[in-house]
Amino acid sequence: MWFITNQTPKRNHKGHQHHGPHDHHTNEVKTKKSGTRKIKVVKRVLDANDMMADRMRTVFNDKKVFVLNMMSSPGSGKTTTLEKTLARIMPDLNCAVIVGDICTTQDADRLAKSGAPVIQINTDAFGGDCHLAAHVVEKAVANLNLDTIDLLIVENIGNLVCPAEFDIGEDKRVVVLSVTEGEDKPAKYPLMFRECNATLLNKTDLLPYLDFDMDLVRTSIGKIHPGMPIFEISAKTEDGFDQWIGWLVGNVKEKLGM
Amino acid sequence: MHEMGIAMEIMEIVKASIPAEMKDARVEKVNLKVGKLSAIVVDSLRFCFNLVVKDSPLEGVELAVEEVPVVARCKDCRHQWTIDQPVFTCEKCQSGTIDILSGRELDISSIEIEDENED
Numbered sequence A: 001m002w003f004i005t006n007q008t009p010k011r012n013h014k015g016h017q018h019h020g021p022h023d024h025h026t027n028e029v030k031t032k033k034s035g036t037r038k039i040k041v042v043k044r045v046l047d048a049n050d051m052m053a054d055r056m057r058t059v060f061n062d063k064k065v066f067v068l069n070m071m072s073s074p075g076s077g078k079t080t081t082l083e084k085t086l087a088r089i090m091p092d093l094n095c096a097v098i099v100g101d102i103c104t105t106q107d108a109d110r111l112a113k114s115g116a117p118v119i120q121i122n123t124d125a126f127g128g129d130c131h132l133a134a135h136v137v138e139k140a141v142a143n144l145n146l147d148t149i150d151l152l153i154v155e156n157i158g159n160l161v162c163p164a165e166f167d168i169g170e171d172k173r174v175v176v177l178s179v180t181e182g183e184d185k186p187a188k189y190p191l192m193f194r195e196c197n198a199t200l201l202n203k204t205d206l207l208p209y210l211d212f213d214m215d216l217v218r219t220s221i222g223k224i225h226p227g228m229p230i231f232e233i234s235a236k237t238e239d240g241f242d243q244w245i246g247w248l249v250g251n252v253k254e255k256l257g258m
Numbered sequence B: 001m002h003e004m005g006i007a008m009e010i011m012e013i014v015k016a017s018i019p020a021e022m023k024d025a026r027v028e029k030v031n032l033k034v035g036k037l038s039a040i041v042v043d044s045l046r047f048c049f050n051l052v053v054k055d056s057p058l059e060g061v062e063l064a065v066e067e068v069p070v071v072a073r074c075k076d077c078r079h080q081w082t083i084d085q086p087v088f089t090c091e092k093c094q095s096g097t098i099d100i101l102s103g104r105e106l107d108i109s110s111i112e113i114e115d116e117n118e119d
Helices: A047-062 A078-089 A106-112 A134-141 A190-195 A204-209 A214-224 A241-256 B003-017 B042-053
Strands: A002-005 A028-033 A036-044 A066-072 A095-101 A118-122 A151-155 A172-178 A198-202 A230-232 B027-035 B062-068 B070-074 B080-083 B098-102 B106-114
Touching: A036 A047, A036 B003, A047 A066, A047 A134, A066 A078, A066 A241, A078 A095, A078 A106, A078 A151, A078 A241, A095 A106, A095 A134, A106 A118, A118 A134, A172 A190, A190 A214, A198 A214, A214 A230, A230 A241, B003 B027, B003 B042, B003 B106, B042 B062
Parallel strands: A066 A151, A066 A172, A095 A118, A095 A151, A172 A198, A198 A230, B027 B062
Antiparallel strands: A002 A118, A028 A036, A036 B106, B027 B106, B070 B080, B070 B098
C-alpha cells in the first residue's frame, strides 16, 4: 500500500561483503556418500537484497542524491527529530522522505508539512514486515524525481533488530536512541550500533526526571563501535541540533561536492 | 523477526541450485551458515522453514545450521580473537580499528541431493 504526498511534477556502505551475482552459477557437484550428492552453493541468503541495494546505490550516485537510513525502536522520536531537522536544512537542501510503518499515514502527514515530498510505505501489504528491504524502497523511489533531490531520508520501521540487516543503498545510517529506553539498549542490540555511522541520543530534556547514566551509554556504544559520533539532542527543545545538523549537512555536501 | 522471509528466500535459492538433470531428485539436506552477529534466531528460522517447505517438493528436507563465531582482527596489532561480548575494541591493545573476519554470515554453503543413478 502506498501513500504519496507533496509529489513533485513529475556506503560508502561498509561492513558485510557481497558475493557477485554469478557466484551461484559455479555450483559444483561432488559425491559425498552413497546415494547422496553434495552440491556446493555458497550463496548469501540476502544476495537478492544486496544486489538490488547496490543497483540503487549506483543510481543515487549518478543522480547525486545522498541517502540517509534512519533507524530506532518505536517511539524514540525519529519523526519529531526529522520534522525539526527538515525545518532547519530546507530549502538549502532539497529533501525527500520515505517513511515506513506497519500501518497508518500519521508520520507522512506530519512530515508533509515540511513541504518535502513524502512517500509512506505501509508494510501490511508485505506481511507486516519488521524492516524496509531494498525492493520495497526501490518501488517507493520510483515515485520520486531524483533529479530534484539532494537528500533522501528513509525513516525505517521502528525496530532495533531487523533493519540493521538490510542494505537499502544508503550512504549513511543513524540510530536514534531515546534516553527513556535505558542505557542498556546498545549492549542488547549491538548489531544496530555496529552498523550505524552515528547515534542520536534523543529526549535529553527528560534527563532531570530519569536515572539515565550518560557516561555508561557512551562507554557502551564506544565499545561496540569505537569512534562513532554520538549526538545528545532534544527533538522537543532542539538542544544539540547544531552538532547533529552540522554532521548531516557536512556529509551531504561532501558527497554532492557542494 | 524476519525469519519467514529468510526461510522463503532459502527455499528459492535451493530450488534454483538443483542441477537440471536432477530436478526430480529429493533434496535431503540444506547446509546453512549463520553468523552470531546476524539478526537471526535459528529456532525461529527452522520453524518457519518447515512451514515454508510443507506440501512442496522440499518437504522433509533437513536444515543443518552451523553457527559461526564472531572473529575479529586488530588492524593495529594484528591480534585475532573471538568476540563473545558486545565489545569490539581489541582485547590486547584496546584499539578501535578492527576487521570483522566472520560472524555476519547468512550463507547457504551446500545442498545434499539423493542420487538414485549412482552406482
